[in-house]
Amino acid sequence: MASLELSTLVADPSAIDQPYELDSPLKKRRIRLRWGRGTILIIAAAYFILPFYAGMEYSLQRPTGGFSLTPLSQIASAPGFGAALWLSTQLAVITMLGVMVLMVPTVIYVHLRLPRFRRVMEVITTLPIIIPPIAYSVGVLESAPAWLRNSQYLLAVVYVILAMPYVYRSLDSGLGAIDVKTLVEASRSLGSSWLMTIWRVLVPNLRAALMSASVLTLALVFGEFTIANVDNWQTVPVWIYLAPTDNPRINTLVAMIALLATALVLILIVSLDRSQSRKSRRAQ
């Protein structure tokens, strides 16, 4: 459920506006405020940074003392990691393709011809967030057809649904930022076919939205634990949890790398989104 607000934030260029605080004539009060604020933020920073540092230190520590980077190279040879990575990658690619093929034409069409349906889509794409994955998997495991039930690709089918909220919001805000109707009409009036219009006119303008949607899907698939674990498939997160390795720090190291990767990914999305909104603002 956390994801709902995050995906909305992704759609929203920046939640920060001008400060509401007052230019108070009393300097003393300003300084007092600054100290109080500073204390709060330092404590907060400590709570969030220290465990991160601890995790890194633990995973890179040598049992005999000191640090080394060799655990990094040991990851590749850790038993089961390669298979887990391969499985996660496959699932990520399939999910990304699936969700894009499903959502992109639909969202474009709705923007162009069925604006009233947007409301319905908003509601529908919020459902995967209301239904907790653990509860959802109960229904999935029961109602999935046998051939899918026994396959690891069932996860991809399900992940498409989990990714839907983010992808929809990304595409929706991306389309909202460009004047779709005008671009399409201009392109059509110049003689372009529908496919060409989508491919050569709309998609390039949606690049940032598409990128952030893809990246979010990627992060989601690589981070999804609940359904994979319950269905007993060893994706990377499940591997981290279950795989026995001779060096338990390896598991933690992979977890830390995953966290770092998530952080990088999200920062990438935020900066992508800002450059896109700057571009469309300039064009107007």
Add this chain to the structure above:
Amino acid sequence: MTALSNLDSSASPSGVAGPDATSKSGTAGALVRKIRTGAPVVPFLAYVILVLGVPTGTIVAFAFRSNTGGFTWSNIHTILGTTPLTEQYRAGFENSLKLAVVTAVIPGILGTVIAYAISTSEHPAFKRIVSATSGVLAQFGGVNLAFMFIAAFAATNGLITGWLNSIGLDPWNHGWSLYKFWGVAFVYMYFQIPLMVLIITPAFAGLRPAWREAAENLGASRWRFWRHVGVPVLTPAILGSMFLLFGSGFSAYATAEALTGGTISITPIQIGAILQGNVIAGEQNVAYALAFAMIVILLVSVVIYAYLRKRTSRWLL
């Protein structure tokens, strides 16, 4: 491509085709047109119905299904835990709700305080950094977060445990455990607090400077402004956000599972245990009932959140 050619008809916002498309007459024609207009979204709808609707429907149906296939309330009775045998499910709900409330209220308050501290800052760059960081941290969770905290707070060789010990503090000795309720709650804060900051910061930005100045002009001190205007205006937003946090804390599975090895007694873990085969014979349907109950609780909290969100936007955004 008939579907795409739909797009060419005089593009009016209501989706009604222009005069050139009235080749078919009357209501039959109108119906055909409607179907043609709606056709392109069918794949999407079909997928959602199949992959989301059917499983959910299954949960609802099977929650009330007896072992012989007929309708029954017994599954619901079971999860309400009235007998010693089934008490674990009730305990599971209680713990889940307690966990969700604790990790909604405390991060709610802390997140609001942090958001306040941010909003009074004069450096836009700083605000952007904190906002981006919150966005990132709110997405941390599950296995990765659990392992990070184990590395930091484990009883014997947890790094931060060591630091605390060296200054004389030892939470483990005082009954705290990373792998029990308050440990799990502590870990949940890591993503709940940033989530709160993320949701509530726009509300602070929505406080207009004119209100503050008008209050000051009329003679209000900072405290009186917050008491009479600031806090009342922000309350629906803060409450609403806490409901969102409640839902997040209630439905979380991965973090608790990875942290406690599935030993903590909360509803998501119990469902997971049944699905993975650790089940009392004949109690398969309990999983459906548990899942159904979770969905109902989530639904209620989302509805309340949506209502409070609407109240907020009336005044603030």
Add this chain to the structure above:
Amino acid sequence: MTLATDTAVLPSADASLPTGAPVVFDNLTRRFGTTTALDRFSLTIAPGELIALLGPSGCGKTTALRVLAGFERPDVGRILVDDKDVSSVPAQRRNMGMVFQSYSLFPNMSARDNVAFGLQLRHQRSAPRRLRASELLDLVGLSEHVSKYPHQLSGGQQQRVALARALAIEPRVLLLDEPLSALDAKVRAELRDQIRAIQQRLAITTVFVTHDQEEAMSMADRVCVMSRGHLEQVDTPAVLYSQPATAFVGQFVGVSSRLPVTRRGANVDALGRDVPIRGDLAGLPTGDLEALLRPEDLDVRVNPGGLGVVSHRSFFGATTRITVGLGGATLKIDVRSSEADELALGTRVDVSVTARDVLVTTPQPVS
């Protein structure tokens, strides 16, 4: 939207005792980084006077108001109210009522509670302050809306509540920061009159910031024209209009046309007629000169051999504004609409200057 006639409602309608306080801006300077918002700005306001601070955006008028209110601190200079230096008094304690541009009503309070807020802060009891709030809302014509919340009120209604709220604390100085800018033209005109009427009844010293010269000229006792932090001219509207002291004022207030003229001693040759130069001859620029002329300072007549050509006509009801191109200059002349029929586009005309004296200035660079 009628005004209450019950004078008991109003603080002190005793004509011999103005409730407004005299206000003095004394040599105010305020810089923001590299921009100077106020540059040695000084102004004295008489008690009970409505003075408008008029100028384009960035001229410092809002800064001056906020310094007076206590929301900004000047780098140099001070504020005197009632002959007392209030520069170091925090905004909270200055007891000046302020009306902001928009959306300043507290959204969580009804109109009545908004108005009563200042009284609540002063520890008035609930019943008397609710009564007083209702009286004030009655004064601004909103007696049917006392229980409504701001989001249920229109822009004009909100501003009237804001005015009542500012008046509730019985201030001796009233500050208005472009209160009508966010409203529709029609609402603006109605509120303009209402604010002026209330202000005169209560005789509160009022400082009114606006960029709309029509607003300033029609409401104020005196208008202070500002530009880039400086005071350009402060005078009654009539004097400001007919005798602009600087080219900026001449062009900002009312409509002016620019006409190249040649100097002849204490006069200039304006379209063949010698017209005295207004103001101090000593400070005159040397070199080329242009005269600033109002539409009513010019006369136009049809002449097939004339040098001017009618290029544009604007109908304003009783008058018609004729734009004439003459030798590179563009002149705007007002004529009675009944006489404008023969002045069709393209007609050749003669233009003459009828002003008693003219303001001259350096020519504007051609853009």
